[in-house]
Amino acid sequence: MNFNKARTLYFHNLLMVFCFYLSSATVTAQNTAIMRDEWYQRSIKNTYTTAPIQEIFKRAEVNKKLTVGVIGGSITAGANASDFQQTAYAPLVVQWFRKKFPQTEIHFVNAGIGATNSLFGVHRVDGDLLSYKPDIVIIEFSVNDQGESRTKASYEGLIRKILKSENKPAILALGLMDMQGNSWQKYHLEVCNHYHIPYISYRDALYPEIQNGNMVWSEISSDEVHPNDRGHQIISNLVTHFLEEIFNEKTLPVPLTQNRYEQACIYPFTHIDNPDWELTSRGWSTTHKGKPLEFTVKASIITIMFEKTINSQKAANVYVTLDNGKRQKLSTFFKDGWGNYMYPEIILDSDKSESHIISFEYDDKSGKEFILHNIQIVP
Known part of the structure; x- marks a missing residue:
């Protein structure tokens, strides 16, 4: 077996063992996700370019092929969803693409690995994701990252590697949170603002509702970190609502940091x-x-x-x-x-x-x- 594929399978099996010990998410009428306009308005955190995703829509219509990729930690891998292949946020976003472009062949690459951060992500992205030539990439490391300067440097390296890869994919970045509302989105936002990459904050969409008593954490998660089916659905709704908008193009800016991780690899x-x-x-x-x-x-x-x-x-x-x-x-x-x-x-x-x-x-x-x-x- 190819070593890289075997390594990915090993990490996937680790995640499945990890997920086994999580409280399972119960799908009930109470957990049916909804979308409120104020959530969406709070979730949009920055000024972004619009052309990359608009270009992706054109590719889907003209080429009849599109590859959607995601990279992140256990939430991206589907932890705590009742079915990580169906009810987690990433496959739900892919479902949106398939409904939006029914005549297009949509491929999905999930490079989420539990308990990992952007430092590992920037080193493995070539083999785990970019080798599949994605057209659009969703990045999620806002819960697992650590260390301000190292986080900004590795996160920027990851973004630049994706933007400069062969297929020139569009990027969406996600800001998630734990039970206390903790998130590394502040530092990720600095990088995303520099590159005019859209940043969607699940944290800012929902945490004010929890603080104001309009929502309790158990409605969206059964542990301290990982969203249940409703939480995953809300993340997906924020992303797909955003994807309905029109985008403008902007060239790649000069690096925000020293750009030391752009060439990172395993x-x-x-x-x-x-x-x-x-x-x-x-x-x-x-x-x-x-x-x-x-x-x-x-x-x-x-x-x-x-x-x-x-x-x-x-x-x-x-x-x-x-x-x-x-x-x-x-x-x-x-x-x-x-x-x-x-x-x-x-x-x-x-x-x-x-x-x-x-x-x-x-x-x-x-x-x-x-x-x-x-x-x-x-x-």
């Missing part, structure tokens, strides 16, 4: 002759001491993503060394965590793109497992 894992490490769909893994695992990578920024676990009996310690320098100890124990977690660790942040040797050395009792999911690089 370093391709290939076979390495090392009897002490195994390459699987989950990445490189080992359970015992032995020969270090080494990679030669040319990059200016290097992020390694490895798996953490709440099981202290299986959590391994590994040393990572960059260019034979100081060893950095990595612990895979996720203390007070909720389950296995793909943890990103930045081991290099430089202004120069140079060749580096990364070495991983197991340093624990045999039987404990270390899994290196991927190496994310900015050339």
Whole structure:
């Protein structure tokens, strides 16, 4: 099986296990989503260009083919919807396209992965989404992102990579929230404003209703983060209502940040002759001491993503060394965590793109497992 496809399948299976433990959404007459004009008016957060989506409509009518792509965290993947393939916001938006253009072949690519942010997104977008040549992309990372400067930089890199990709897709950005109304939309908005990308805020549409007592959180979610069917329907309604409007074109602005993540990608894992490490769909893994695992990578920024676990009996310690320098100890124990977690660790942040040797050395009792999911690089 192709490694990238196997990796995506693995992450999808993780999400399904995660979703199993979420409270299921009940579809009742009470949960029938509605759209109110004041919600929609509050949801539109910025001044945006109009031509990209107008161009998408023309493609759909002329070419008779259209690919809709989404990228984000567990909400985009469909967590907490009663049917992630039917009642989550993304497939509902796709249904709108199919009804709007019944003679057009509509393809759908869902690149949502639970518990991930735009830093991982910018590194994986090439293989997980852009390789399918989407015509329009919806971005959602407003709940999972973290760190102001890193968030703005990785989010901008993601947007620029999408805008400059082969198919020149249009972009819509979403601002979601958790139970307390927390969202990273403030920092995403700065980037979207710079590129005149439309930003639709589910958070600003509904949170005032909750604050004023006109709505309770349990109407739109059965946990602290993930929308139920009604919540997903409202997100979809905000997006599809917006898609009815006419758009104008504007050229790509100069970068808002230093634009360091535009060329971000996932370093391709290939076979390495090392009897002490195994390459699987989950990445490189080992359970015992032995020969270090080494990679030669040319990059200016290097992020390694490895798996953490709440099981202290299986959590391994590994040393990572960059260019034979100081060893950095990595612990895979996720203390007070909720389950296995793909943890990103930045081991290099430089202004120069140079060749580096990364070495991983197991340093624990045999039987404990270390899994290196991927190496994310900015050339």
